[in-house]
Amino acid sequence: MKLREHEAKNVLKAAGIPVPAGFLIRSPDELTPHLGELGDAFVLKAQVDVGGRGKAGGILMADKASGTKVAAELFAKEIKGLPVKEILAEQKLAIQHEYYLSITVDRSSKQPLILFTEAGGVEIEITAKEHPELIKKVVANPLMKELPPFMIRELIGTAPKEIGPVINQLFRIFIEKDALLAEINPLVTTPDGVFAADAKIIVDDNALGRQGITVNRDLSDREREAEKYGFSYVELDGAIGVIGNGAGLTMATLDLIEFYGGKAANFLDVGGGAEADRVEKAVRLVSSVPAVKVIVVNLLGGITKCDEVAKGIIGAGISQKVIVRLAGTNEAEGRRLLSEKGYEMLDTMDLVVKKAVEVTA
């Protein structure tokens, strides 16, 4: 789950990384008591859970006189379709130079990867493409509590030495906060020292519990409901509902829909050993999406009991058409139950998907 800027900055601040003075406000009036503390000119930043917020008009400049009015203007906006409920009002920094610093999980080395470049302030993807030589990279053993000095030297090169402790603190945050990404972009130098002007932290969804996070904000209501039942669910925008077991098989089913020229409404992986009540919940959940016209059920497995799956499909009793491909234990019984009720069954995933695409065409 992605932390909001103000949350990420609080994490940095607690670890001793300097961040600009700032306040979180939930209405324009809440700015008034802080007007004296932010200097003459300051920045208002919408705390919305989308990327590219600056370009979408989510960051506005303000001063003492205009502050409340500008804040009201920002609260009235929608940023990429999201309402602005919180604004971070922040001191404007006298920036001398912008750097980029991030730590990610490197799949190839299976270790944290630290990236630093003096060419900050631009999108890192662009620098990586056009000037990869400007990006310094270091892979750090995750069993280390802090980075040895040589790694810091390799990273910062000729950049100011005050950046060293920031890198070390960010590494500690990355490990302790179960981050998949910890990024400061830009990390800036000012006459008053180094500051994290923006911050991004993504917490591992598998570690939310031990990080004290109870609700995963990155999920939609339906996705959250699916999570409660132990399903993996992703909302898409087509008309063919999809239920599969296993992430790979379900993805392959979606791809096959695209291959035959159709569009999937969702990705739903019921997981292993699905029983009747779980299948019933999955079918109901997918059928509750208004756009869904037909549902493809593609279940394969040694331990999935086909009669249980059949009972689940029948129990859900939904109005949309359900097309089923079943293979596994008690296959004959599952088929018998479904055919008794008039459900359509086909032998391969190619056939069920083709049929579903025809129905929605």
Added chain:
Amino acid sequence: MIYGDRNTGILVQGATGKQGEFHIGLMNAYARQVGGKGVVAGVTPGKGGKEVHGVPVYKVHGVPVYNTVKEAMVHHDIGSAVIFVPAGAAADAIMEEANAGIDTIVCITEHIPVQDTMKALAYARMEGASVIGPNCPGLLSPGEVKMGIMPAGLFSRGNVGVISRSGTLTYEVVDELTRAGIGQSTVIGIGGDPVIGQTFADVLERFEKDPETKAVVLVGEVGGNLEEEGAKSTNMPIVSYIAGVSAPPDKRMGHAGAIVEGGEGDAKSKIARLKKHGVPVASRVSEIPEMVRELFRGKC
């Protein structure tokens, strides 16, 4: 064979849990069928050595259960371990087995925090152990050994290796191969997490040295670039399939590792890079058997 054969003694960590018990039964049923050693010992801290119904040692399907891996190692010849413990204890289990000197560690457990996985793998590397997974179905060498949860009924023995980041999708591929009369040497699921122990490149290296394996089916998915790295690293004849062509960016498709991030790891560019390396890529799973046959006609 790679990673083990019928003579490999297997230890199951988390032997007394629901999953552990269930799969000890299935693994040993398979071992009996092929005349293999199968699971010889189980470990569950606190359960080992207790008397149950007058029997001096706690047993699961006749397999003795110990408190620690080291204790089990004293009494049995163990070459590999399969982990079924909950996510919070899995990294510890990997490290305990690596420390005890087990060569191959298969971690079935899903939802382990990535930081824990990175630490456990770094430690296992120092101890010289190979970790398969986490979040994987394990491996099966038909007629030899099953370490994990793959449904044995779909498999047939032959010369094609299968490496996959998935579970049921692997079974689908195996089912297609078997129906087409193409047998498998070893089928291995390397795991759906972003950080995994054995990668495509590691397994391909073993397949290269395996006289039983003449060609490999590489089943990948969105996220990262381990598929391309693997294809680049080997001279093995490969057919590939990549799941997630229709996956939207920045959404996790079931597996923690199946995500297109920052415009990287999408299926289309992955497929393009594989093709550039001369690897044929199937657009549908059902096309794989014919492409494997084509490979045998051309290269093998």
